[in-house]
């Protein structure tokens with residue numbers, strides 16, 4: 001059987017649906033995530049709120065740290081590389097990570113080009129704010145998307161904005177005539193063939209998860225209700241007062257997002273959420289979501 005085809009890469013994305021992928025910075029956090037029911041972990045040297053607070057250049061993590069996480073858990077291990085940094089991506093691939101996140105949370109390495117992802121054996125996830133960005137990443141070979149939100153803030157407002165925008169743009173595609181799709185492709189910077197696929201199916205050709213600013217079980221439920229098929233959560237868990245408890249609650253919320261009584265039960269007594277920042281107060285040069293086009 002052929003390995004690392006588009007179908008096998010997409011299969012991995014499909015398997016994560018309904019779950020929560022948690023950012024972790026060491027093996028101990030990875031164990032907490034696994035015990036809480038995370039469907040995968042994302043290894044990175046600092047969670048986004050720490051990156052935001054400390055500034056400087058953030059890069060792919062030390063291989064030793066990634067390997068210690070791979071040893072500690074049996075769930076898939078993802079890791080981040082900088083946008084456009086194909087050398088970091090090749091190193092992560094050599095380490096045998098299960099997914100690479102070409103992430104705006106790290107400092108950009110290339111302000112013009114994203115990684116050509118189709119030639120890698122490992123699948124990639126990328127962030128998007130709208131349909132054009134989503135389709136450009138798919139064209140480059142991404143097997144999974146996540147709306148960007150504004151990572152490291154604890155403010156879910158951008159995740160909501162991006163999910164709603166994507167959903168309404170997809171709806172619009174389904175009612176366009178074929179000649180209108182050609183013009184729309186030019187506006188979005190996306191291939192006509194992908195727009196035809198969306199018109200026929202009413203959805204993206206790869207799964208779309210939500211990320212950035214999810215801090216409570218209610219935030220998780222809101223994103224699922226707006227069409228996210230799974231969730232990435234980082235700072236909201238490991239910078240809160242009781243990470244194991246909040247991690248479990250957010251995993252449960254991703255499953256029971258349509259059950260307000262269950263959500264009330266699991267939202268009770270979680271301790272303090274992470275220290276949050278209102279996105280509206282952030283200057284534009286401090287917005288991670290604006291990195292990459």
Ligand SMILES: O=C(CO)[C@H](O)[C@H](O)COP(=O)(O)O
Nearest residue numbers: 151152211212213233234235
């Ligand atoms: O970049 C990511 C997705 O791969 C992070 O996991 C996600 O955005 C975390 O954001 P936050 O810290 O706000 O939960």
